[in-house]
Amino acid sequence: MSGTTVASSGDLLTERNRAVSRDSQRDALEDATVDEAQLQQTEAMAERRATAMSALGQAAQAEAQRVAANAWVLPVASYRLTNRFGQAESYYASGYHTGLDFAAPSGTTIKAVAGGRVTQAGYNGSYGNKTVITLDDGTEMWYAHQSSIAVSVGDTVAAGDVIGYVGSTGNSTGPHLHLEVRPGAGDPVDPYAALQQNGVTP
Ligand SMILES: [Zn+2]
Missing domain, CATH: 1.20.5 (Single alpha-helices involved in coiled-coils or other helix-helix interfaces)
Structure with missing residues (x-):
């Protein structure tokens, strides 16, 4: 068992x-x-x-x-184009709008469209806080109505570098970047066309 x-x-x-x-x-x-x-x-x-x-x-x-x-880039990441070049504008001495307006919230960063040297930076009447960057070929780019400027005269900047901030200083009704393109430091040309010619469509 x-x-x-x-x-x-x-x-x-x-x-x-x-x-x-x-x-x-x-x-x-x-x-x-x-x-x-x-x-x-x-x-x-x-x-x-x-x-x-x-x-x-x-x-x-x-x-x-x-x-x-040294290709061009757009100056503002998010914006709405308001006034175009050539529109009648009585408050400018020229009688027409001499630049292209990128409306964006105040404080939005502004990037250099093209590389160059800062030849002006400061308050300039109806343009408000304005920076002028002179390209190697002598073209001037004006950035107007800034709330503040982030560069100084003599600085060298590359395309895409932050140069200032969107504002509404000078003769402006709301925050925007007024961009001018002046070949050979002469009369302004249409920035929209200039941007397109350099590979960027605003
Ligand atoms: Zn404008």
Whole structure:
């Protein structure tokens, strides 16, 4: 009797061990499945990140190339074009609007459209706080009505550098950047056309 008892007890133990072993295998299988799913998820995430980084890298590279080529950039990131060049405007001595107006909230950063040297920076009557940047070819770019100026005369700036902040100083009815383009420091030309000719459409 005792032999049978021992034997059956042993069988039971073996059976339990097998059951435990099966459970372990199932757990291991489940673990493997979870690991595989996690791995795929991680790989997909890494791939997405790599794609994003690559796009970011390409954008940075394109921007660097534009800067290297002294290409023009838009002066304000988010804006609404209001007054165009040539519109009749009695309060300017010329009788017409001599620039292009980019309406944007006061304090919005103004970037240099093109690289050059700061040749004027200060208050200038109806233009309010005005900065003049002279390009290598002698073209002057005027940035008017700024709330504050971030550069000084003699500074060299690259396209895209922050030069000041949008405001409503001088003869202005609301915060905006008044941009003028004056080839050879002479009469103003249409900034919209000048920007387009240099690869940027405002
Ligand atoms: Zn204007």
